[in-house]
Amino acid sequence: MSDLQKYLLALGVVIILGVVIINRLQERRFKSKLNQQSDEVGHDPLLDYVEGQEPVVVSDALTEVIYSIELPIDEPVLQDNFRDIDANNAVNLESLDPAITFQIKINAAEGLCISTTGRLQEVLETIPKRHQVWGSTRKHKDPIVVSNPDSVFDQLIIVVQLTDRNGPLSHEQIEMITTAIYAETVPTGAIATQIKPDAEAERALELKKFSDEVDLLFGLTVERPRRSLMSGEEILSLALALGMRLNRRGVFVMNEEGRELFTLENRDATPFVAQELKEQEILGITFLLDVTTVSDMTRTFNKMTGVAKQFADAMNASICDDNSQVVSESGLDVIRQQLNKINQRMEELEILPGSLVAKQLFS
Numbered sequence: 001m002s003d004l005q006k007y008l009l010a011l012g013v014v015i016i017l018g019v020v021i022i023n024r025l026q027e028r029r030f031k032s033k034l035n036q037q038s039d040e041v042g043h044d045p046l047l048d049y050v051e052g053q054e055p056v057v058v059s060d061a062l063t064e065v066i067y068s069i070e071l072p073i074d075e076p077v078l079q080d081n082f083r084d085i086d087a088n089n090a091v092n093l094e095s096l097d098p099a100i101t102f103q104i105k106i107n108a109a110e111g112l113c114i115s116t117t118g119r120l121q122e123v124l125e126t127i128p129k130r131h132q133v134w135g136s137t138r139k140h141k142d143p144i145v146v147s148n149p150d151s152v153f154d155q156l157i158i159v160v161q162l163t164d165r166n167g168p169l170s171h172e173q174i175e176m177i178t179t180a181i182y183a184e185t186v187p188t189g190a191i192a193t194q195i196k197p198d199a200e201a202e203r204a205l206e207l208k209k210f211s212d213e214v215d216l217l218f219g220l221t222v223e224r225p226r227r228s229l230m231s232g233e234e235i236l237s238l239a240l241a242l243g244m245r246l247n248r249r250g251v252f253v254m255n256e257e258g259r260e261l262f263t264l265e266n267r268d269a270t271p272f273v274a275q276e277l278k279e280q281e282i283l284g285i286t287f288l289l290d291v292t293t294v295s296d297m298t299r300t301f302n303k304m305t306g307v308a309k310q311f312a313d314a315m316n317a318s319i320c321d322d323n324s325q326v327v328s329e330s331g332l333d334v335i336r337q338q339l340n341k342i343n344q345r346m347e348e349l350e351i352l353p354g355s356l357v358a359k360q361l362f363s
Contacts, residue, residue: 094356094360095132095134095143095145095159096130096131096132096159096161096360097356097357097360099349099350099351099357100161100162100163100207100351100357100360100361101159101160101161101162102159102160102162102174102195102200102203103157103158103159103160103193103195104157104158104178104181104192104193104195105155105156105157105192105193106155106156106157106158106181106185106190106191106192106193107154107155107190107191107192108154108188108189108190108191109189110189111152111153111154112135112152112153112154112155112156112190113149113150113151113152113153114133114146114149114150114151114156115149115150116150117156117184117185117188117190118183118184118185118187118188119184120181120184120185121149123177123180123181123184124158126180127160127177128169128173129160129161129162129163129164129169130160130161130164130360130363131158131159131160131161132145132146132158132159133145133146133156133157133158133159134146134156134157134159135151135153135155135156135157136153136154136155136157137153137154137155138154143155143157158181160177161360161361162200162203162204162207163204163207163208163211163361164360164361164362164363165211165215165362165363167208168201168204168205168207168208169200169201169204170201170204171197171198171201174195174197174200174201174204175197178195178197207361210345210349210351211361211362213342213345214291214292214342214345214346215291215292215362216291216292216342217288217289217290217291218288218289218291218301218335218338218339219286219287219288219289219321219322220286220287220304220305220308220319220320220321220327221267221284221285221286221287221319221320221321221322221324222284222285222286222287222308222311222312222315222317222318222319222320223267223283223284223285223317223318223320223324224284224315224316224317224318225318227283229281229282229283230281230282230283230284230285230315230317231281231282231315232276232277232278232279232280232281232282233277233278233279234314234315235277235282235285235311235315236272236274236277236278238310238311238314239252239264242254242307242310243255244264246272246274249271250265250266250270250271250272250273251263251264251265251271251272252264252265252272254303254304254307259294259354260290260293261289261294261300261303261304262287262288262289262290262294262300262303262304263287263288264285264286264287264288264307265285265286265288266282266285266286267282267283267284267285267286268283268284284317284320285311286322287304287307287308289301289304290362291339291342291353292342292346292353292354292358292361292362293353293354293358293359293362294353294354295352295353295354295355296353296354297339297340297342297343297353298336298339298340298343301335301336301339302336305319305332346358
């Protein structure tokens with residue numbers, strides 16, 4: 001090989017290496033630029049602004065403003081309707097309290113689910129009281145309310161409420177429920193705990209007796225002398241001005257932090273309709289306090305009495321009982337004494353006024 005050929009070969013190698021090095025440098029520069037652009041894309045100033053802000057909380061006041069702007073005054077669907085629904089859902093979704101229920105525990109070595117344990121699902125649908133099924137596993141021992149009948153658990157607990165405002169379960173009903181549950185679970189190899197229908201029926205009767213003592217409504221009626229009529233438009237305006245809201249049942253509701261305190265209803269039980277109320281004349285209105293549903297009975301009663309007095313003053317009317325007899329201050333004190341006795345009785349059984357178990361029992 002001549003010197004010229006060697007020179008040309010060496011030159012070619014140098015050129016190739018130069019091209020490779022240049023390509024690598026360009027590639028590195030390109031990747032660096034691409035990463036920088038990617039970082040800039042991920043660093044969105046709008047997102048940074050959102051992340052830097054405090055959480056936006058929609059207050060009740062703001063919600064009321066929104067409703068007052070978007071809904072006409074005669075629109076029956078108001079905020080309290082959704083609060084009523086939320087309250088009912090809360091009672092149904094929260095675990096039933098052992099103080100007012102009986103329980104049957106079902107265990108199986110290979111797991112259990114409602115849908116495949118005999119005809120258990122059909123049996124549950126026939127139970128005439130509020131009931132739940134709780135499930136737990138070896139890994140998650142704290143039971144949860146079972147919402148999916150196909151979910152598999154190591155243990156199922158069937159929880160049945162003994163009584164409510166419609167009355168208690170009888171001995172025969174409890175026996176039928178338990179017998180049907182045993183008939184569907186035992187043949188599958190599951191083991192179910194036994195209960196004593198006599199004892200549970202006795203508990204149901206005791207709870208019913210307790211309910212009869214404390215589950216009371218206290219009412220105050222505002223009416224004019226000689227059955228004079230009151231302006232429906234004035235009633236509507238004053239109720240709204242005092243913070244009450246008309247729900248879909250045609251009843252004005254006074255809420256506090258989302259909880260119902262008391263209601264204002266038409267004395268003749270006819271539901272109020274906002275648009276119609278503007279043109280109506282009303283014989284009387286009744287304030288009602290469902291005493292077991294509020295945590296502080298006396299305080300709530302005093303607030304209801306204060307609102308009733310404002311209506312009476314504005315309407316040139318009086319506060320009366322359900323027999324149209326004027327209620328004096330001493331008469332209001334008698335009611336307060338009754339409320340104190342009810343509160344003490346509920347505390348004795350550890351079913352506190354306004355608690356979840358009270359709402360479950362008195363519903």
